[in-house]
Amino acid sequence: MENQSMKWIFTTSHKPAKQQVLKAQHLATKYSGRYISRRHVGKYIDEKGFYFVVEKDMSLSAKWKGGSFFYHPSISKIKMKTYTKTGHDFLIESIAPSSDDKVLDLTMGLGSEALLIANFAKEVIGVEGAFPTYLVVKEGLKNYKYKENWMIKASKKIKIINNNYKNYIRLFKDNSIDIVYCDPMFENPNYKSSSLNPLRRFAVYDLLTQEDINEMVRISKKRVIIKARDIDSIWNRIKVEKKMGSKRSGIIFGVIEKK
Numbered sequence: 544m545e546n547q548s549m550k551w552i553f554t555t556s557h558k559p560a561k562q563q564v565l566k567a568q569h570l571a572t573k574y575s576g577r578y579i580s581r582r583h584v585g586k587y588i589d590e591k592g593f594y595f596v597v598e599k600d601m602s603l604s605a606k607w608k609g610g611s612f613f614y615h616p617s618i619s620k621i622k623m624k625t626y627t628k629t630g631h632d633f634l635i636e637s638i639a640p641s642s643d644d645k646v647l648d649l650t651m652g653l654g655s656e657a658l659l660i661a662n663f664a665k666e667v668i669g670v671e672g673a674f675p676t677y678l679v680v681k682e683g684l685k686n687y688k689y690k691e692n693w694m695i696k697a698s699k700k701i702k703i704i705n706n707n708y709k710n711y712i713r714l715f716k717d718n719s720i721d722i723v724y725c726d727p728m729f730e731n732p733n734y735k736s737s738s739l740n741p742l743r744r745f746a747v748y749d750l751l752t753q754e755d756i757n758e759m760v761r762i763s764k765k766r767v768i769i770k771a772r773d774i775d776s777i778w779n780r781i782k783v784e785k786k787m788g789s790k791r792s793g794i795i796f797g798v799i800e801k802k
């Protein structure tokens with residue numbers, strides 16, 4: 544997936560340092576894109592277009608007219624704080640990762656849940672279908688200046704893959720990964736409180752099917768967890784054994800234990 548396109552434009556912030564230019568050029572070569580100096584970018588981008596920017600701190604963002612998408616650990620910090628204090632978090636409790644588990648996060652997005660899971664697991668493979676999200680998050684995980692020790696360690700346990708999970712899961716052998724987690728875009732998004740708003744522009748909106756779930760169960764050793772809102776129709780289309788979540792948030796984690 545990574546080298547599929549010639550369309551990606553890589554540039555820098557205004558008045559870049561030499562190392563920013565070198566990194567933008569390197570990324571353009573690596574991902575079959577084009578390096579364009581910042582002052583000329585406008586000529587190459589239309590109203591709907593976007594471009595990757597190597598920022599002054601060497602992080603990577605995606606920018607478009609009126610908006611940008613950049614990596615940050617999002618809700619993971621507050622979630623870990625709450626979990627440490629209360630011993631309670633539906634994501635961690637439903638996934639129940641142990642220190643020797645390999646977890647497949649099929650919908651990596653910002654990677655904030657992957658970061659939390661990685662704190663408890665041996666390794667997380669994060670899959671993201673949208674190339675801009677994949678690249679910004681991949682670079683972010685590598686270069687972000689985390690202040691928390693647990694985040695530094697957890698970020699090093701995550702490997703990120705740019706693929707559609709519907710293809711990717713079908714490549715795995717039976718029982719080859721401990722836990723599979725899938726958090727597709729909600730059918731009924733909560734735009735007001737969502738930390739995900741910046742990635743909506745790029746997101747893959749595939750519908751999760753029972754056939755996909757069967758594949759996830761086939762490749763998992765321990766369990767499969769699906770996240771969706773309680774009002775989403777997904778719960779009428781797929782079978783899960785147990786649902787966990789709070790009525791207040793309306794977020795449900797459906798769990799299928801592997802027999």
Ligand SMILES: C[S@@+](CC[C@H](N)C(=O)[O-])C[C@H]1O[C@@H](n2cnc3c(N)ncnc32)[C@H](O)[C@@H]1O
Nearest residue numbers: 650652653654655656671672707708746747749
């Ligand atoms: C709701 S977000 C996941 C948020 C994530 N759990 C986090 O902590 O940031 C869903 C993400 O999965 C991606 N996605 C949706 N369907 C996909 C598919 N079929 N294959 C790969 N990625 C997919 C979307 O592009 C989006 O970035």
